[in-house]
Amino acid sequence: MIADTNQTTITDVLESRERALRSRAAIARDSTGLSAAYQLMQMIEKVEINRTSDIYGKLFMAVAQQAARPWYESDAWLTSTLQVIQSVRGVGVGWDGEDATPPLTKSLNAAEMLSALLVNIPTKKRPQLDFASDGAPTFARNTNDFYLHLVVEPSPTASNEELARLSWYSVRDGEKSFEDDVSFDGRSLPPKLRELFVQT
Amino acid sequence: MTCERCRAAHAHAVDDEKAEQFRNASDRICGCENFRLSDHSPGPVADGELLHMLVMDPQSIVDGWLHPSRIKRFTTSGQSVLRDGASDAEFELTAAQLQANAYRASKKTRLAGILSFLTANVRYCMTDRLLCVFDTAMEEKPNHADLMCSGLGPLSEDWSKNKRKKEEYEYAREVIIALGRMFNSPETFRNGMLAKYANPDT
Numbered sequence: 001m002i003a004d005t006n007q008t009t010i011t012d013v014l015e016s017r018e019r020a021l022r023s024r025a026a027i028a029r030d031s032t033g034l035s036a037a038y039q040l041m042q043m044i045e046k047v048e049i050n051r052t053s054d055i056y057g058k059l060f061m062a063v064a065q066q067a068a069r070p071w072y073e074s075d076a077w078l079t080s081t082l083q084v085i086q087s088v089r090g091v092g093v094g095w096d097g098e099d100a101t102p103p104l105t106k107s108l109n110a111a112e113m114l115s116a117l118l119v120n121i122p123t124k125k126r127p128q129l130d131f132a133s134d135g136a137p138t139f140a141r142n143t144n145d146f147y148l149h150l151v152v153e154p155s156p157t158a159s160n161e162e163l164a165r166l167s168w169y170s171v172r173d174g175e176k177s178f179e180d181d182v183s184f185d186g187r188s189l190p191p192k193l194r195e196l197f198v199q200t
Numbered sequence: 201m202t203c204e205r206c207r208a209a210h211a212h213a214v215d216d217e218k219a220e221q222f223r224n225a226s227d228r229i230c231g232c233e234n235f236r237l238s239d240h241s242p243g244p245v246a247d248g249e250l251l252h253m254l255v256m257d258p259q260s261i262v263d264g265w266l267h268p269s270r271i272k273r274f275t276t277s278g279q280s281v282l283r284d285g286a287s288d289a290e291f292e293l294t295a296a297q298l299q300a301n302a303y304r305a306s307k308k309t310r311l312a313g314i315l316s317f318l319t320a321n322v323r324y325c326m327t328d329r330l331l332c333v334f335d336t337a338m339e340e341k342p343n344h345a346d347l348m349c350s351g352l353g354p355l356s357e358d359w360s361k362n363k364r365k366k367e368e369y370e371y372a373r374e375v376i377i378a379l380g381r382m383f384n385s386p387e388t389f390r391n392g393m394l395a396k397y398a399n400p401d402t
Contacts, residue, residue, distance in 0.1 A: 087308070088307065090306055091307045092306055095302055095305040096302060097297070102305075128262040128263075128267065130257070130260050132270075132273075142262050147373060149268040149373065168369075169373070178369060178370075180366070
């Protein structure tokens with residue numbers, strides 16, 4: 001496997017933030033004797049950590065539960081999905097055994113962010129990630145009442161406001177729906193996508 | 201001659217352009233199906249033949265169906281399959297090549313399953329054509345065939361990007377349904393002769 005040494009992944013960033021939060025939670029517990037969960041909740045309010053953010057919410061839950069393992073390991077689906085993404089970082093042409101194009105780094109980063117946000121939907125509805133021969137990260141489900149084909153496409157503009165574009169086709173209880181080039185900023189699921197999972 | 205154009209499409213050097221070459225080689229949809237495209241082949245693929253697709257990654261099977269990510273290849277270089285008449289050696293060679301090629305590209309992979317289906321089931325959708333099934337034999341794999349997108353119809357060039365894209369996604373679902381979900385595990389297919397390729401470290 002070729003290491004993607006220049007790449008700072010979402011996992012790196014979140015691990016670093018998790019260490020910082022754990023450290024601060026430990027200090028709070030030592031000085032007050034109150035539970036880490038309670039202290040952390042106070043810290044989140046006082047230091048204006050964004051509680052509404054899905055990612056910080058996940059971090060909060062992990063620290064509050066004082067899990068021995070990193071937060072992302074507490075979610076088997078997310079762990080598995082991040083490993084799948086990691087497995088194609090740095091691959092060459094033909095990574096699928098035939099002639100597939102390597103996935104773009106920015107598409108992989110967007111897929112990581114999307115995965116982190118998808119942990120907020122019920123496990124049985126979460127889609128499975130695979131990569132197309134053109135390298136596009138592609139999420140899918142195919143059950144009796146729900147079909148989803150979601151593709152992460154690179155954004156045509158380099159902007160912090162848009163990490164990628166999402167296109168998806170779904171069939172839910174026989175009702176077909178198609179969305180094309182939906183902007184994804186990496187901070188929240190596009191409303192129509194969230195709605196799709198909520199109603200499924 | 202259409203046959204010569206079809207043979208030229210089969211020999212085309214750029215993999216990603218093969219499906220397009222096949223579409224342009226004949227005036228009829230899937231016209232190249234009628235020809236024996238290689239001196240090594242046993243002949244055109246018949247509707248009644250059973251075909252087998254080696255799926256090399258567990259991620260490519262979702263809820264018991266082929267993952268839609270796999271359909272992209274049908275529109276570019278074509279999806280390789282082996283005809284039921286293929287020898288065990290042809291299957292072994294195919295699995296070994298897929299695994300070795302991926303490894304060379306720095307990706308560990310393993311054989312997740314073998315999807316088997318009837319040719320007629322993927323060729324037709326009601327009265328329409330769905331996939332073309334071409335005899336694309338090779339010297340060391342005489343029972344090699346390719347599945348390729350038949351094209352989205354003569355109106356597709358006039359459609360908007362959005363409409364064409366939607367059609368592609370719908371088409372992918374139709375293909376997945378037509379392929380079915382008859383997956384065999386490497387441990388059970390042909391008495392387990394591909395079982396060793398289910399291990400990523402083979």
